[in-house]
Amino acid sequence: MKIQMNHQGDVNVVELEGELDFHSSPELRARLGELTSKQAAKILVNLKKVDYMDSSGIATFVEVFQKTKRYNGRLILAGLTPAVRGIFEIAKLESIFEIAQDVQEAISRFLNSK
Amino acid sequence: MAQPIIEIKNLIKKFGDRTVLDGVHAVIPEGKITVIMGGSGCGKSTLLRHLIGLHRPTSGEVWVDGKNIAGLDEPGMNDVRKKFGMLFQGSALFNSMTVGENVAVPLKEHTDLSPEIIRIIVRVKLELVGLTGFENFMPHEISGGMKKRVALARAIALDPKIVFYDEPGAGLDPITASMIDRLILDLSKKLSITSVVVTHEMKSAFRIADQIIILQKGKVLQVGTAEDIQNSTNAYVQQFIQGEPEGAIPFKQTSEAYLKGLLDT
Numbered sequence: 001m002k003i004q005m006n007h008q009g010d011v012n013v014v015e016l017e018g019e020l021d022f023h024s025s026p027e028l029r030a031r032l033g034e035l036t037s038k039q040a041a042k043i044l045v046n047l048k049k050v051d052y053m054d055s056s057g058i059a060t061f062v063e064v065f066q067k068t069k070r071y072n073g074r075l076i077l078a079g080l081t082p083a084v085r086g087i088f089e090i091a092k093l094e095s096i097f098e099i100a101q102d103v104q105e106a107i108s109r110f111l112n113s114k
Numbered sequence: 115m116a117q118p119i120i121e122i123k124n125l126i127k128k129f130g131d132r133t134v135l136d137g138v139h140a141v142i143p144e145g146k147i148t149v150i151m152g153g154s155g156c157g158k159s160t161l162l163r164h165l166i167g168l169h170r171p172t173s174g175e176v177w178v179d180g181k182n183i184a185g186l187d188e189p190g191m192n193d194v195r196k197k198f199g200m201l202f203q204g205s206a207l208f209n210s211m212t213v214g215e216n217v218a219v220p221l222k223e224h225t226d227l228s229p230e231i232i233r234i235i236v237r238v239k240l241e242l243v244g245l246t247g248f249e250n251f252m253p254h255e256i257s258g259g260m261k262k263r264v265a266l267a268r269a270i271a272l273d274p275k276i277v278f279y280d281e282p283g284a285g286l287d288p289i290t291a292s293m294i295d296r297l298i299l300d301l302s303k304k305l306s307i308t309s310v311v312v313t314h315e316m317k318s319a320f321r322i323a324d325q326i327i328i329l330q331k332g333k334v335l336q337v338g339t340a341e342d343i344q345n346s347t348n349a350y351v352q353q354f355i356q357g358e359p360e361g362a363i364p365f366k367q368t369s370e371a372y373l374k375g376l377l378d379t
Binding site for chain 2: 022025026029055059060063090092093
């Protein structure tokens with residue numbers, strides 16, 4: 001899986017591409033851990049190019065969500081494919097996460113919040 | 115029907131002189147629930163053991179997700195095994211571990227995930243089988259039906275494509291058994307899992323099966339939907355459905371066979 005990190009203003013954008021599974025999720029966890037350990041206030045993960053995600057992927061996002069909540073940060077997941085959204089629904093977690101249609105919508109949500 | 119995920123081709127298994135599987139052909143479609151049925155000694159458990167690589171065929175092929183597992187060595191077989199989960203007849207939980215630790219076993223063994231991530235996955239899986247809040251219970255503190263559900267949570271821990279169930283209702287009261295059936299149906303549909311269930315319980319088979327394969331004396335006797343099987347005109351199938359002691363399936367050898375056996379020795 002490809003993981004690219006960049007900034008759009010003060011938003012930390014994490015672009016993912018490929019399959020988020022038991023093999024690739026530890027690396028994603030490490031990269032997202034870099035952001036949460038410096039208490040990044042705004043994290044946006046773009047899942048548009050992730051066509052498969054397993055339980056370890058969802059667990060990785062649950063952990064980031066818990067951490068950002070602890071320091072009042074905000075995590076938005078964007079661009080979920082139907083397969084990935086289905087995994088959140090099965091785990092009954094789609095209402096817990098803040099989910100945006102795409103990166104643009106997520107960025108504008110961040111901008112409008114402050 | 116969907117694409118086959120398992121194909122069994124002319125599978126023969128002999129133990130010494132005894133032929134237990136006698137040229138089995140079967141196709142198991144992806145994402146569906148297939149029930150393998152038959153009376154005691156029909157070969158259904160032996161067939162299941164071939165599907166999970168515990169037995170090697172005397173001859174024939176067993177294709178699982180594009181690989182003929184009959185020819186795989188142990189490391190190759192272990193790779194295939196990661197794609198499937200197994201619900202054992204007696205639940206097979208570790209009594210010295212908590213419910214949560216039991217579910218975590220395959221995650222610890224087969225992945226490099228951190229303990230924190232494993233803990234979250236365990237909670238998600240326990241929720242899927244309706245056991246949120248039971249993570250820290252010990253197996254002896256929960257009922258037989260709950261143990262089955264823990265075993266099921268463990269079977270789906272690694273997000274398998276296929277789950278094998280060996281007599282899932284064995285040892286459970288009828289209500290609990292039907293709850294387990296509902297869970298199998300629910301998980302199969304929600305997670306798009308291919309389910310292969312070995313049972314001799316007709317009610318359960320009719321409740322959950324997209325496809326039923328009936329074995330008799332190591333051969334496939336009939337394949338069809340629950341409705342096909344219920345309407346079967348085959349005398350063996352009807353006797354099996356009705357549970358009649360007398361009929362096409364001989365309950366015992368004839369007295370001639372008995373006498374011949376005695377006198378020939």
